[in-house]
Amino acid sequence: MESIIGRISQGKFWQFHGGIHPPEQKALTSSKPIKQLPLPIQLIIPLQQHIGRQGDLLVNVGDNVLKGQALTQSSNPMAVPVHASTSGIISAIKKSAIAHPSGLSELCIFIDVDGKDTWQAREICHDFTKLTQQQIIKKIADAGIAGMGGAGFPTHIKVNTKPDINFLIINAAECEPYITADDLLMCEQSEAIVDGIRILDKLLNPAFILIGIEENKPRAIKALQHATKAFEKISVCVLPTKYPTGGEKQLIKVLTGKEVKSGTLPIHSGIVVQNIATCFAISDAVIHDIPLIKRVVTLTGQALNKPQNVWALLGTPVSHLLKQTGFISEKNSAVTSPPVIMGGPLMGFSILNELVPIVKTSNCILAPSRAEMPSAFDNSSNEVECIRCGQCSDVCPSQLLPQELQWSAKAKDHQQLIKLNLFDCIDCGACAYVCPSQIPLVQYYRVAKAEIRQQQQFDLKAEKAKIRFEARKIRLEKEKVAREEKHKKAAAARKIAMSKRSADGGSASSAVADALARVKAKKKANEKTVSDSSTTKNDDSDDKSQVKAAIARAKAKRLAKNKVSELATINNAEVNTVNDIQVSINNEIKPVNELPVSSREKPSNSSDVKQENHSADDKKAKIAAAVAKAKARAKEKSNATQQSVQPLSISSDDDAQVTPIEADEADNKKARIAAAIAKAKSKARAKAKTKAKEEQDKQLKIERSEELKPTNEESE
Numbered sequence: 244m245e246s247i248i249g250r251i252s253q254g255k256f257w258q259f260h261g262g263i264h265p266p267e268q269k270a271l272t273s274s275k276p277i278k279q280l281p282l283p284i285q286l287i288i289p290l291q292q293h294i295g296r297q298g299d300l301l302v303n304v305g306d307n308v309l310k311g312q313a314l315t316q317s318s319n320p321m322a323v324p325v326h327a328s329t330s331g332i333i334s335a336i337k338k339s340a341i342a343h344p345s346g347l348s349e350l351c352i353f354i355d356v357d358g359k360d361t362w363q364a365r366e367i368c369h370d371f372t373k374l375t376q377q378q379i380i381k382k383i384a385d386a387g388i389a390g391m392g393g394a395g396f397p398t399h400i401k402v403n404t405k406p407d408i409n410f411l412i413i414n415a416a417e418c419e420p421y422i423t424a425d426d427l428l429m430c431e432q433s434e435a436i437v438d439g440i441r442i443l444d445k446l447l448n449p450a451f452i453l454i455g456i457e458e459n460k461p462r463a464i465k466a467l468q469h470a471t472k473a474f475e476k477i478s479v480c481v482l483p484t485k486y487p488t489g490g491e492k493q494l495i496k497v498l499t500g501k502e503v504k505s506g507t508l509p510i511h512s513g514i515v516v517q518n519i520a521t522c523f524a525i526s527d528a529v530i531h532d533i534p535l536i537k538r539v540v541t542l543t544g545q546a547l548n549k550p551q552n553v554w555a556l557l558g559t560p561v562s563h564l565l566k567q568t569g570f571i572s573e574k575n576s577a578v579t580s581p582p583v584i585m586g587g588p589l590m591g592f593s594i595l596n597e598l599v600p601i602v603k604t605s606n607c608i609l610a611p612s613r614a615e616m617p618s619a620f621d622n623s624s625n626e627v628e629c630i631r632c633g634q635c636s637d638v639c640p641s642q643l644l645p646q647e648l649q650w651s652a653k654a655k656d657h658q659q660l661i662k663l664n665l666f667d668c669i670d671c672g673a674c675a676y677v678c679p680s681q682i683p684l685v686q687y688y689r690v691a692k693a694e695i696r697q698q699q700q701f702d703l704k705a706e707k708a709k710i711r712f713e714a715r716k717i718r719l720e721k722e723k724v725a726r727e728e729k730h731k732k733a734a735a736a737r738k739i740a741m742s743k744r745s746a747d748g749g750s751a752s753s754a755v756a757d758a759l760a761r762v763k764a765k766k767k768a769n770e771k772t773v774s775d776s777s778t779t780k781n782d783d784s785d786d787k788s789q790v791k792a793a794i795a796r797a798k799a800k801r802l803a804k805n806k807v808s809e810l811a812t813i814n815n816a817e818v819n820t821v822n823d824i825q826v827s828i829n830n831e832i833k834p835v836n837e838l839p840v841s842s843r844e845k846p847s848n849s850s851d852v853k854q855e856n857h858s859a860d861d862k863k864a865k866i867a868a869a870v871a872k873a874k875a876r877a878k879e880k881s882n883a884t885q886q887s888v889q890p891l892s893i894s895s896d897d898d899a900q901v902t903p904i905e906a907d908e909a910d911n912k913k914a915r916i917a918a919a920i921a922k923a924k925s926k927a928r929a930k931a932k933t934k935a936k937e938e939q940d941k942q943l944k945i946e947r948s949e950e951l952k953p954t955n956e957e958s959e
């Protein structure tokens with residue numbers, strides 16, 4: 244390392260492979276100060292202006308925004324916020340053409356500028372040395388700073404690295420022709436740039452800080468030497484002019500002699516490289532609380548009346564910049580699109596839409612004249628076959644084989660392109676610059692890189708989908724195994740339960756058989772009950788007929804007696820009639836009580852018996868009441884009859900005498916009483932039967948449900 248510093252102090256540097264010396268064309272703008280432009284009418288701010296992801300929107304259409312206000316934010320470290328470059332109102336959020344070789348569209352925030360340029364509240368830091376590293380990194384991240392040399396890598400990630408940094412290299416080479424933005428920035432803002440370098444020094448604490456600047460910027464060299472003379476750690480390294488010294492790997496090689504191998508990063512060699520414009524942005528963010536909302540842009544080319552470096556607000560349409568510098572369009576001179584290039588003549592790309600906005604990585608707008616750059620006006624390709632001259636390989640700073648890369652790119656052989664280290668190509672355009680066949684080699688490489696990246700995205704998505712599919716498959720398998728295990732356990736538990744049951748009172752099958760037997764027995768019992776009911780019905784009919792027969796017999800007897808005793812023995816007949824009633828009532832009661840047990844309704848169980856007894860008691864009570872009532876009535880009548888017939892003095896055995904009419908009335912009464920008794924009995928029997936049937940049905944249901952229970956448990 245000491246030898247490196249020794250060489251640098253002696254002004255000796257290393258050489259990188261290849262390189263070219265194109266006409267510089269920097270004099271067009273290098274002598275003019277950076278110009279402040281009037282505000283544009285509208286700003287178009289793309290959400291993504293860096294490598295990584297775009298942030299989430301913080302604003303809506305119609306919102307008023309202040310200068311410096313954040314428009315997006317995200318917790319993803321690769322998402323850098325964007326800010327309002329001036330105050331105004333959000334007029335639209337939609338897709339619009341952005342600064343990209345393909346001319347693709349991305350989501351942009353349109354701000355209608357109010358012309359007031361009103362700042363949001365800011366917090367000035369008077370001594371950044373008192374800030375912690377994390378506070379500084381947060382300020383850089385919140386300011387939305389991304390590499391301003393062209394790569395656009397988020398700066399807060401690049402500076403948030405492990406210690407043991409040997410070299411912090413500040414890239415001030417600005418090697419591409421025409422571009423003088425960094426040159427002028429160094430001339431005018433050297434103090435602020437050095438503040439930015441010191442902030443980086445605090446973050447990274449490198450052993451040495453080297454500012455690499457080409458010798459074609461004498462004013463900037465002087466300004467930097469003056470601004471850094473108080474800081475021994477910082478060395479201003481004046482390098483020979485050669486394109487592309489400003490390439491990261493090439494600058495490292497020139498300053499330290501170290502090669503950054505393919506597939507590795509400078510940090511792996513203990514080196515961090517930052518662009519000089521990024522240092523200025525860091526200073527603005529940390530000290531002045533100014534987010535990245537503007538940058539110096541070189542407006543150059545012979546098609547401009549007043550080529551000059553300008554402070555351009557991010558989001559300013561290219562058309563506004565061209566208008567400010569007196570752009571002379573040669574549209575009408577047999578060209579279909581304006582020959583405006585974003586970037587330099589070697590690494591830039593034509594823009595098809597003048598509404599394309601300036602972004603964080605835009606450093607130059609080149610509007611060449613036809614005489615200056617005829618190829619920009621010629622849409623027809625002058626490309627011819629490769630003659631294998633090898634000049635492209637000779638100048639390639641990345642030591643690639645440009646002609647082979649071109650063949651593989653044409654064949655879309657992505658595997659071969661990767662083998663040829665296509666991604667080490669820095670798009671410097673040196674190969675195309677020297678190609679005698681005028682093959683636009685860089686265009687082939689850009690297209691091939693885009694295709695490979697797209698394919699990699701597809702592959703990544705497919706891989707993710709495959710991983711998700713495999714994970715789902717494994718999950719389903721696990722669920723299936725768990726389910727089977729659960730079923731096995733349940734079956735085992737059932738088996739154990741059944742074994743226990745069989746141990747308690749027979750096998751499981753016998754338990755089921757027992758349950759079935761119980762159901763059958765119940766069925767039989769029910770059937771028997773029904774048949775018994777029908778038998779009882781028949782018995783009841785017999786009882787009824789017996790009662791009727793008894794009544795008929797009583798009637799016949801009475802009539803016979805009446806005939807025998809004739810009218811003279813009316814009193815005796817009356818007494819007999821009363822006795823007959825008594826007899827008939829007794830006969831009515833008798834059939835129920837005296838009937839043999841077998842002929843009565845047989846209750847199926849104890850509850851039935853109880854019910855039956857209860858019904859019988861009710862019947863008896865009712866019958867007894869009816870008999871008592873009938874007797875009382877008969878007695879009353881008898882007394883009345885005796886009193887009424889006493890004067891007749893008809894002799895008889897019992898000394899009772901009645902008239903024939905009274906005897907007929909007595910017969911009728913007896914018949915009515917007998918009929919009432921029969922009716923009451925019939926009603927009582929019918930009621931008792933209905934009640935008994937309901938009770939039986941209820942009991943049967945309960946028993947059936949009890950018998951079915953074990954079957955359900957087993958099925959579980």
Ligand code: SF4
Nearest residue numbers: 629630632633635678
């Ligand atoms: S410079 Fe052009 S012609 Fe020569 S080898 Fe390379 S691609 Fe082919």
Ligand code: SF4
Nearest residue numbers: 639668669671672674
């Ligand atoms: S554009 Fe790529 S291949 Fe061509 S010289 Fe530059 S680095 Fe090499």
